Structures are given as C-alpha cells and as structure tokens.
Amino acid sequence: MSRAKIEVQQIFVDREEPLSSLSEVFDSIRNLGKDRIVTVYGEPGVGKTTLINNFLKELESKQELVILRTVGRVFASSPYSALSEMISSLKRSKHTIEQSKQIATIILNLAKLVPAFEPAISLVSDVASRVFSLTQADKEIIGNSMYVNNLFVSLFEKLSSKNTVVAFFDDIQWFDGSSLESLCFLLEKVSRIQCMIVLSIRKGHHSSEREEANTELLNAVLSRIDENNRLSVNLEPFTLYSSTELTTILARDKLTKEEIRSLASRTGGNPYFINCAIKGLQTIHESDNSFASDRRALLAPKSVSDPIQTLLLHIKREDLSMRVLLDYAAILGDRFKSKDLSELMNEDQLKLIHHLEELETVYGIMKNNKRDGSYEFDHSITREVILDSLKDAARGIHEKAAKMYEERGSNPELVAVHYDSADRPKLALKFYVEAAKNATTNFSFADSTNYWKRGLELANSQPGFTVADRTLLSLQLGSSQFSTGQFEESYAISHSIVQEIESGIEISKQLEADTRLLLGKSCRYIGTKRAASEGIPNLLMACQILEELDEKERLGASYSTLSTALDHFAFHEEALEYFGRAQKVFNEVNDRVGLATLGRKSGMFYDSRRTIGFLDSAIQTFKQLGATIEVARCLNNQGAERFYIGDFGSSKKSLLESIKLYREIDSYEIDIPLNNLGLVYIQLDDFPSARSFLTEAFERSSEVFNRICSSINISVLDKKENKLEDSVQRMQQLASLVEESGEPLVQDYFGFNMASILLSKELAKTALEWLEKYQLNVWKDDNELALAKRLTLKARILKELGTQKAEVGEIVEQAREIFKTMRPQKWFYLIDYYPCDLHVLD
Numbered sequence: 089m090s091r092a093k094i095e096v097q098q099i100f101v102d103r104e105e106p107l108s109s110l111s112e113v114f115d116s117i118r119n120l121g122k123d124r125i126v127t128v129y130g131e132p133g134v135g136k137t138t139l140i141n142n143f144l145k146e147l148e149s150k151q152e153l154v155i156l157r158t159v160g161r162v163f164a165s166s167p168y169s170a171l172s173e174m175i176s177s178l179k180r181s182k183h184t185i186e187q188s189k190q191i192a193t194i195i196l197n198l199a200k201l202v203p204a205f206e207p208a209i210s211l212v213s214d215v216a217s218r219v220f221s222l223t224q225a226d227k228e229i230i231g232n233s234m235y236v237n238n239l240f241v242s243l244f245e246k247l248s249s250k251n252t253v254v255a256f257f258d259d260i261q262w263f264d265g266s267s268l269e270s271l272c273f274l275l276e277k278v279s280r281i282q283c284m285i286v287l288s289i290r291k292g293h294h295s296s297e298r299e300e301a302n303t304e305l306l307n308a309v310l311s312r313i314d315e316n317n318r319l320s321v322n323l324e325p326f327t328l329y330s331s332t333e334l335t336t337i338l339a340r341d342k343l344t345k346e347e348i349r350s351l352a353s354r355t356g357g358n359p360y361f362i363n364c365a366i367k368g369l370q371t372i373h374e375s376d377n378s379f380a381s382d383r384r385a386l387l388a389p390k391s392v393s394d395p396i397q398t399l400l401l402h403i404k405r406e407d408l409s410m411r412v413l414l415d416y417a418a419i420l421g422d423r424f425k426s427k428d429l430s431e432l433m434n435e436d437q438l439k440l441i442h443h444l445e446e447l448e449t450v451y452g453i454m455k456n457n458k459r460d461g462s463y464e465f466d467h468s469i470t471r472e473v474i475l476d477s478l479k480d481a482a483r484g485i486h487e488k489a490a491k492m493y494e495e496r497g498s499n500p501e502l503v504a505v506h507y508d509s510a511d512r513p514k515l516a517l518k519f520y521v522e523a524a525k526n527a528t529t530n531f532s533f534a535d536s537t538n539y540w541k542r543g544l545e546l547a548n549s550q551p552g553f554t555v556a557d558r559t560l561l562s563l564q565l566g567s568s569q570f571s572t573g574q575f576e577e578s579y580a581i582s583h584s585i586v587q588e589i590e591s592g593i594e595i596s597k598q599l600e601a602d603t604r605l606l607l608g609k610s611c612r613y614i615g616t617k618r619a620a621s622e623g624i625p626n627l628l629m630a631c632q633i634l635e636e637l638d639e640k641e642r643l644g645a646s647y648s649t650l651s652t653a654l655d656h657f658a659f660h661e662e663a664l665e666y667f668g669r670a671q672k673v674f675n676e677v678n679d680r681v682g683l684a685t686l687g688r689k690s691g692m693f694y695d696s697r698r699t700i701g702f703l704d705s706a707i708q709t710f711k712q713l714g715a716t717i718e719v720a721r722c723l724n725n726q727g728a729e730r731f732y733i734g735d736f737g738s739s740k741k742s743l744l745e746s747i748k749l750y751r752e753i754d755s756y757e758i759d760i761p762l763n764n765l766g767l768v769y770i771q772l773d774d775f776p777s778a779r780s781f782l783t784e785a786f787e788r789s790s791e792v793f794n795r796i797c798s799s800i801n802i803s804v805l806d807k808k809e810n811k812l813e814d815s816v817q818r819m820q821q822l823a824s825l826v827e828e829s830g831e832p833l834v835q836d837y838f839g840f841n842m843a844s845i846l847l848s849k850e851l852a853k854t855a856l857e858w859l860e861k862y863q864l865n866v867w868k869d870d871n872e873l874a875l876a877k878r879l880t881l882k883a884r885i886l887k888e889l890g891t892q893k894a895e896v897g898e899i900v901e902q903a904r905e906i907f908k909t910m911r912p913q914k915w916f917y918l919i920d921y922y923p924c925d926l927h928v929l930d
Contacts, residue, residue, distance in 0.1 A: 101337075102330035103139050106321050110143045110286070113319060117284050118252050123317060124284055125275060127310060129291040130323035132469050133360025133392055136288040139323060140256055143286075147254060154178070154247050156255040158267075166501055167532030168204040170267035171240060174255070175208045189215055190246045194239050194754055196221040201236055202530050220752045225715040232571045233266065233533045234790070237273040238756035244274065244281050253283035259468075260289045260306055261299035262422075265534035266527070268302055269572060272309045279317065280787055291322070325357025334359060338366040347387055354389055360467055364395040364452075372402060396452070396473040413443055414453070418474040419485040419506075423456065423464040432485075432492055486510035494519075500526055501539065508542070517546045524564065533571040540565035556595050559585055563599065566606055575613045582607035586626065597633050604630035605646060612653045612930075615793060615829055620657040627653055631666070644673035644682045648689070652929045655692045658832045664693045684709040688722050689929050696729040696913070703729070717757075720749035721928040724761040728925045731768055734915045740768050759788040760926040763798045767923045770805060778805055796822060796834055797924035800841050804921045807845050815845050835862040836874060840922040843881060852888040859885065876906035877917055 106128070113124045130136045144155055158174035175195065192212035198205040200222050209216060247253050257263075257271060278285060289303060310318060326334065331352035339348055355361040368386045385398045404411045416433050417424055426444065430437035444463055447453040452470035456462040465471045475482055490506035493499050504519035524539035544561045547553045566581035585603045589595065604626040611623025627650040634643045647670035654663035667686065674682035687706030691699040703726040710718040727742035743765040750758035766782035769775070782802050789795035799822055806815035819842050826838045843859035846852075859882060883899040907917055 101334050102326050103135065103142070103323075106139055106323060107143055109319065109321060110140070111146070114143075114147065114252075114254065114284055117282060121282050123278050123281055125278060125287065125310070125313065125318040126284065126321060127287045127289065127318065128321045128323055129289055131292055131325070131358065132290055133358045133467060134323050134325055135359045136323055137258055138359070140258070140286055140288060144254065144256060152251045154251045154253045156253065158257055166204060166499065167264055167266040167527050167530065167535040168202050168236075168270075170257075170263045171270055172204040172208065174257070175205060175243070176211075178208075178211055188212070188246065189219060191243065192216055192219045193221055193752065194243045194246065197753060198236065198239050200227060201230070201239075202532065204530070222753055223714040223716060225710075225713045226717045226753070229715060229717050230531065232573065233269065233531050234573070234756050236266075236531050237270045239754055240270045241274050241277045241281070242754040244278075244283055248282045253281070254286065255283060256286045256288075258288050260287055261302045262468075263302055265538045266532040268305065269534035272305065275309050275313060279314075326359060326362075327357065328353060331355060331357050331362060334362050335366065338363060339369075342370065351387055351389075354387075356392075358392055360469065361389070361392045361395070364392075364399075364470075365389055368395045368399045368402070371399065392469060393473045393476075396470055397477065400474065400477060410443060410447065413440065414447065414474055415478055415481070416485055417453065417463070418465070418471045418478070419482060419489055422468055422471050423462060426461045426463065428492070432489055483510045487512065490515070490519075501535070504539070504542075508546075513546045513550055517543050517550075520546070521561075524568070528568065528571075533568050537565065537568040537572060537574075540568055555593050556599065559588070559593070559595050559599060559603075563603055563606065566610075570606060570610060570613075575610050578606060579610035579614060582610060583622075597637060598639075601630045601633040601637070601639075604633070605649075608653065609649065612649075612656070615831055619653065619831075624650070624653055624657065624659070640673050640677050641679075644670045644677065644679060647673060648682070648686060649930070652689065652692070655929075656831065656833060660693075667693055680709055681713065681715075684718070684722075688718065688725055689927075691725055691729055691927055692929065696732040699729045700726055716749055716753055717755060720746045720753075720755065720761075721757070723749070724764060725927050727761065727768075728764050728927055731764065731771075731923070731925065732913055732916060734913070736768050736771055740765065740772075743768065756788070756790045757928065759785045759790050759794050759798065760928055762788065763794065763801060763924070763926050766798075766801060766805075767925060770801070770808065770923075771919075775805060775809055792825070792829070793831070793834060794926055796826060796829070797837065797926055800837055800924045803845060804841055804923075807848055807921070812845070812849050816849065819845060832862070834924075837922055837924045838862075840874075840878065840881065841924075843885065844921050847881070847885055847888065850888075852885050856882070856885045856889070874922070876903045877922060879903035879906070880917065881920075 110126060113126055116122050117124055128136045128140060144157070147153060147155065155177075156174050157177045158170050175198070192215040195205065195208050195212050196216055196219055199209050212219075244253060244255070260268065260271070263271065275285065287306070289306060290299065325331075332348060335343075335348045335352045335355075343351070351362065351365055355365060365386050369383065372382050372386070382398050382402050386395055389395055389398075400411060400414070403414070413429070413433070417429055420428055420432065426437055426441050429435075429444075430440050433440065441461075444453055444455070452466040453463055454466055456464055478485070486506045487510035490503050490510060490512070493502045493506065500519045501523035504516050504523050507513075507519060508516035510516075520539045520543035524536040524543065527533070527536035527539060540561060544558070544565055547558055547561055562581050562585060566578040566585075569575075569581070570578035582603050586607055589600055589603070608623045608627030608630060611619040611626070627646070631643065631646050631650055634646055647666045651663045651665075651667040651670060654660075654666065667689070671683065671686055673679075674686065684706040687702040687709075690702040694702070703722050707719055707722045707726070710722060723742045723746035727739045727746060730736075730739035730742060743761045746761040747758060747765065749755075750761065762781045762785035766778045766780075766785060769778035769781065779802070782798055782805060786795065786798040786802060789798060799818060803815045803818045803822075806812070806818065819838070822838065823842075826835055829835070839858050839860075839862045843855040846855035846858060859878065879899050880903045883896050883903065886896050886899070903917075907914070
C-alpha cells in the first residue's frame with residue numbers, strides 16, 4: 089500500500105457527532121436487542137465511506153461481533169455480485185462460522201441456486217458434507233427469487249442468534265438489481281433480527297439511470313419502515329474551520345497560510361475535494377517541470393472535478409501513455425483487473441502493473457486488498473471525470489472492451505453494457521437478451537428484468553424489429569417481473585399485449601397463449617376481483633389455444649393452474665372439471681411430477697380421507713425424485729386434512745415433519761405449516777404453543793393471504809383466552825385489507841370469525857351484519873360444511889336478538905340436514921370459529 093493511501097486513511101476530522109450517533113445505535117442493539125437501520129446520505133466525496141469504516145474499525149476489537157461489508161462500485165456488475173462480496177467478507181470474521189451447520193446450509197443452498205455464491209462454499213468446507221441442502225429437483229420447482237431473498241435473511245438470522253451483526257452496504261446506488269432486491273427484502277424483514285444495518289448512498293448527484301432508480305427504490309422501502317427502527321445521517325460538508333484543519337494537515341508545510349485559507353474556502357468543505365487538490369499540488373511540486381498555471385488552478389478550484397482535470401492535463405503533458413492507461417482503466421470500471429487492462433490495451437501485464445504502482449501514489453488508482461491483481465479508483469468521482477473528458481473517444485474503447493469480453497464468452501451482461509456504451513444497439517440488444525436468459529436461469533430475476541427492459545428500449549428505437557419481436561421482448565419482461573413479485577407490472581404488460589391482440593396485431597398462437605397465461609397468473613396473484621373477472625377468462629383462452637396446438641407437455645400444467653384459480657374464486661364444478669382434464673393429460677404424457685402435484689392439490693375437491701391417500705402417494709413420488717420442497721408441501725397439506733377429520737395427533741406429526749424439512753432448507757413457505765400447527769394446538773387447548781406458532785407464522789408470512797389468515801387465527805386465540813378487546817382490535821385492523829382482496833375464501837373466513845367474536849362481546853346485531861356482509865355465490869352446494877357453520881352461527885345470533893323460536897329452529901334444522909352428510913368432520917361444525925387453514929396449491 090502506498091504512503092499516500094495510508095496517510096489519507098489515518099486522517100479523520102470533524103465527524104465526532106455522526107460517529108457518536110452510530111455508536112449509540114450500536115449500543116442500543118448490543119444492550120437492548122433492538123434492530124436499527126442507519127442510512128448515511130451525502131454528496132460525492134463528503135466522507136460517507138470513511139465515516140462508516142472508522143466506526144467499524146472501532147468495533148473490530150469487540151467480542152461476539154460479526155461485521156459484514158460490501159462495495160457497490162462495480163461497473164456493469166453481474167447479478168448478486170454485491171451480495172456475493174458481502175458473504176465472502178465473512179472470512180474476515182474472527183468467529184468460527186465454518187463449524188455452523190445452519191450457516192453452511194444457507195451458503196450451500198445459495199451456491200446451488202446462484203453461481204455467484206459458489207466461491208463462498210470454501211467458508212463452510214469443513215461441515216458441508218454433513219448438510220441437508222436443496223436438490224436439483226428442488227431447483228427445478230423454484231420459479232422466483234423468493235428463495236434466494238429468504239436465504240439472505242436467514243443468514244442474518246443465524247448469524248445474529250449468537251452474535252451482534254453489523255452489516256455495511258456501501259454505495260447502494262451502484263448495486264446490481266438482484267442484490268438490491270435482496271437488500272430491500274432484508275430491510276422489510278429486519279424487525280425479527282438483532283442487527284445493525286448501515287447503508288451509504290449519494291445525495292443530490294446521479295451520474296446514471298441505475299443510480300437514480302436504485303436511490304428511488306431504496307428510499308421507497310425505507311419510507312415503509314417504522315421511524316423508530318431507522319436513523320438518517322445527513323453528512324454535511326466540513327465547516328471552514330475543519331476544512332482549514334484538514335488542508336493544513338495534508339499540506340505538510342508546503343503551502344502558505346494564505347494558500348491554505350484560500351484552498352479551504354474554495355473547496356466547499358468536501359474532504360475528497362481538499363485531498364485531491366493537495367495531492368495535485370504535491371505532484372506538481374515534485375515534478376521535474378514547473379507548471380505554474382496548474383498550481384494556480386489547484387489553489388483556486390471551481391468544482392470537485394477541477395483538481396482531477398488539472399492532474400489529468402499534467403499527466404498528459406508528462407507521459408501520454410500513462411494518461412491512456414487511465415482512460416482504458418476507467419472504461420473497465422471503478423474496479424478492474426490488471427489482466428483485463430493488459431488484454432484491452434494489448435500491453436505486457438507486468439509492465440502495466442509497474443505503471444499502475446506509479447499511478448497509485450498520486451492519480452487515484454489503488455491496489456485492491458484481494459490480491460487477485462485487481463485495482464480500483466480511489467473514488468467514483470475520479471473515474472467519472474476521466475470518462476467525461478474522453479467524450480466520443482470512449483465509444484471506441486467500449487467497443488474494444490465489448491469484443492474482448494465477447495471472445496471470452498463468459499459475461500454477456502458486460503458485453504451488452506459495453507456495446508450499449510459504444511452506441512452499437514443491435515449488438516447490445518443481442519447480449520442483453522443473452523444476459524437476461526442467463527440471469528433468469530440463475531434466479532436473478534431483478535437483473536433479467538433490467539436487461540429485458542433495456543433490450544426493449546433498444547428494439548423500439550431501431551428499425552427492422554417486427555411486432556412479434558417486440559411482443560416477445562415485452563412478454564419476457566413481464567415474465568421476469570412476475571418472478572420478482574411485481575404482479576401489477578406483469579399484469580400491465582400482458583394486459584396491453586392482449587389488447588393489441590384483440591385489436592388485430594398478428595402474432596403466433598403460441599405467443600398469444602403465453603401472454604394470456606401470464607395475464608391470468610398475474611391477476612390470480614394480485615388476488616382481487618380482477619382475478620375472477622379477467623384472470624380466469626384469459627387462463628381459459630390460453631388452455632383453448634394450447635388444446636388447438638396439441639401442446640400436451642404444457643397443457644396439463646395450464647389446466648392445473650386454471651383449476652386452482654377457479655377453486656379460489658368458488659367455481660367448484662368448473663375447477664373439478666379442469667382438475668380432471670389435467671389428470672388425464674398428465675397420464676397421457678406420463679408426467680409423474682404433474683400427477684404428484686395434483687395429488688398435493690386434491691384436497692380442493694375430495695374428502696379428507698381420500699385426499700390423505702393421494703398425498704401419501706405424492707409424498708413417495710417426490711421422495712424418489714428428491715424434491716424436498718414438494719415433500720414438505722405435501723406433509724403440510726396432509727396435516728391440514730388430518731386436522732379436518734379430527735385426527736389431531738397425526739395432524740401434529742405431519743405438520744412437525746413439514747416444519748422440520750422447511751427449516752432444514754430455510755424455505756420461506758414455513759409460515760404455512762406453522763399456521764396450521766397453531767390451529768392444532770388451539771384445538772388441543774394448548775394456547776401458549778398455539779400463540780407461539782401462529783405468531784411466528786404471522787411474522788414470516790410469505791403472502792398477504794397467509795398474513796390475513798394467521799392474523800385471524802390469532803384473533804380467535806385472543807377470544808379463546810378472553811382477550812376480547814385485543815381480538816376485535818386485530819380484526820378491525822384487518823378489515824380494509826380483506827375488503828380490498830375481493831377473495832371469497834378469505835372474506836368468508838373473516839366475516840364468520842368477526843361475527844363469532846362480536847357475539848362473544850354480546851354485540852349480536854353487529855355480528856349479524858358481519859356474518860351477512862359477504863353473501864357471495866361461494867358455497868353453491870347446500871352440502872358444503874361452511875354453509876352449515878354459517879347457519880349454526882346465524883341461529884345463535886338470532887336467538888340472542890330475540891327472534892321467534894320457530895324461525896331459529898328452522899335454520900337449526902337446515903344446518904342439521906347438511907351436517908348429516910359431513911359426519912367425518914362433526915367436531916368441525918361444533919367449534920365456534922372457522923379455522924383459517926393454509927394449503928400449498930400453486
């Protein structure tokens with residue numbers, strides 16, 4: 089490391105107050121077990137990273153502390169590159185995470201899903217062979233990035249269970265899309281983790297669309313987090329006094345007092361600005377030639393870029409080849425490898441390393457600590473100034489870089505970005521498409537979304553692209569958005585394409601089927617009435633097209649999806665019809681997985697005892713295939729069906745097995761069996777256990793529907809424990825969310841339980857209003873148990889209101905007639921609540 093670099097790092101002035109704020113937050117976490125998010129904002133060069141690094145340096149001597157770091161300044165960074173770097177930083181921890189089976193599981197699972205995490209396996213090599221992890225069959229089942237995001241949160245949970253965790257996410261404005269998505273997911277889940285998360289982000293200066301978009305997304309997420317759990321530190325420029333102090337230290341008696349005062353006042357209190365100007369003055373002072381004009385410019389800078397521009401002019405006069413080296417290095421990124429620079433410049437690598445070492449002392453290039461031949465600019469400002477000075481010349485270097493990476497054939501996103509910067513749109517589009525497909529394969533859907541989006545922009549701006557080409561790109565973009573949970577966005581795209589289809593654009597039937605499938609699934613997951621009115625018709629049309637095309641390999645899965653949507657919105661007869669069609673197609677093509685999946689979903693249509701048999705068969709199939717996730721799903725559904733028939737012991741056993749598997753692979757779906765086990769414990773009158781499992785289910789809710797159900801169940805538990813005020817308050821907080829959902833199933837659950845709770849408070853009139861609030865065509869068959877339970881509760885309410893006995897008796901008799909057909913579940917209609925169970929259907 090150079091002398092200049094060491095000295096700059098040792099200087100730290102005028103930051104006592106923000107440093108104290110960081111320390112206070114850490115102490116509150118350490119002593120009180122709280123979680124806090126600290127966001128450090130500031131203009132470029134104001135000292136955000138320096139402040140946080142000094143804070144972390146103070147912590148390094150503390151015991152039982154895990155410090156994680158990441159660096160965002162990577163040009164055209166690959167998916168998950170920022171998170172991969174953070175996980176790799178665990179090797180700097182003094183703690184023996186290598187011996188943690190739980191952490192080893194997480195790291196292995198991350199590596200199995202995303203190649204970027206493979207280097208981290210070395211961290212847990214000692215225990216890896218004894219870890220139960222995801223299989224290839226599991227990977228084929230996963231269709232979104234939720235598993236990666238959840239594993240990232242689980243890593244923090246496991247680390248913080250025995251240690252205080254401090255994580256520093258630096259320069260978030262440059263993060264790759266997938267890393268940012270996972271970070272945002274962590275921020276929204278951090279309330280259950282004892283850790284301190286420190287973020288640094290630019291304020292008021294964005295040099296690219298990525299920076300602007302990342303900043304906007306992060307601020308939106310932070311705005312949704314409780315103010316008590318977050319702190320914003322706005323790092324202001326130095327006062328004139330502090331600027332003078334820093335300038336005096338850096339000047340080392342080389343400047344007069346008047347020159348120090350002038351420089352301190354003209355640099356606006358920006359420490360990087362001051363350092364850069366002083367460094368430039370030292371360089372010119374030590375030069376064999378005297379450039380008085382350069383010295384005057386450095387003493388009277390007009391902007392933060394002035395000192396760098398002066399230094400670049402100086403080096404151009406002294407050694408043009410060194411300036412060219414800086415130009416090429418800047419094209420490669422804020423961080424680059426000497427090997428890449430050597431190949432790009434067609435120069436000997438050892439010779440370039442020698443030049444880089446010379447540049448390191450004064451021109452803002454530093455060797456990275458990784459010892460892998462990588463270097464980085466001391467600040468993004470340096471690189472931005474170099475790129476700005478290159479102007480049109482940058483295009484040629486970008487094209488050379490693109491061709492270099494293209495010949496290697498390993499990094500399509502780098503090729504795409506360089507061709508894009510070189511203003512070669514057709515070539516850029518080609519590699520954006522390749523990068524998007526590569527990202528999709530590796531569950532980096534946030535990045536694939538960005539690549540498809542940019543590819544579509546390029547296609548729309550270029551002649552020669554057909555309507556079908558653009559439609560395909562739009563559909564791919566919508567599919568990636570769907571996989572990241574952006575259901576409204578995927579709906580908007582697929583809805584727009586369907587409108588174009590209906591207005592007469594010519595595309596293939598295959599493309600139309602894919603579009604209508606995406607539209608139907610998007611509506612289904614948005615979960616409002618739109619799913620029934622628009623989603624189901626489009627799923628029907630997609631199935632009809634696939635029938636015409638005789639695409640049986642896809643038809644079975646499409647029928648299955650349609651049957652689930654129909655069932656969810658209470659079209660039971662139609663749902664059963666398409667369930668049967670799916671079964672027939674899967675048999676024809678000998679699709680064992682498809683048939684086993686139908687077995688998992690069979691509880692939608694068959695009685696519990698028959699369903700349990702189907703689930704036994706499905707479990708055996710999935711075990712043979714090594715599909716751990718599906719086994720866990722089937723065990724959950726089996727536990728729910730055994731709950732229905734009152735076999736609570738067997739139900740508890742199945743659900744505990746499901747939870748065990750979900751915990752072993754850290755699946756985010758664990759909230760489902762947790763919720764169902766809570767219901768079992770309610771029925772067993774073990775209320776403390778019930779509350780424990782239901783609370784965890786609520787905190788880990790993977791979907792809004794699940795969150796509503798677990799919350800209703802907790803309200804029922806409150807009623808059971810005579811906490812009626814808590815019970816009503818919780819239900820009232822849910823009411824608007826239930827109303828917005830428009831889903832008959834959740835509304836029926838809610839209306840019944842709300843009525844039951846209000847009746848316990850002797851509010852019979854209001855209870856009747858809630859019971860009758862959602863009078864939908866949900867239960868069209870009079871033999872439905874839910875209708876029987878409704879009638880029973882209605883009779884109780886009417887009796888409380890003083891209704892004539894004959895009218896009440898008529899309702900009771902009607903309920904009894906239905907109960908006669910439901911004898912295996914007799915206990916179910918005797919309870920005074922409606923259990924909100926959760927099945928895994930999709």
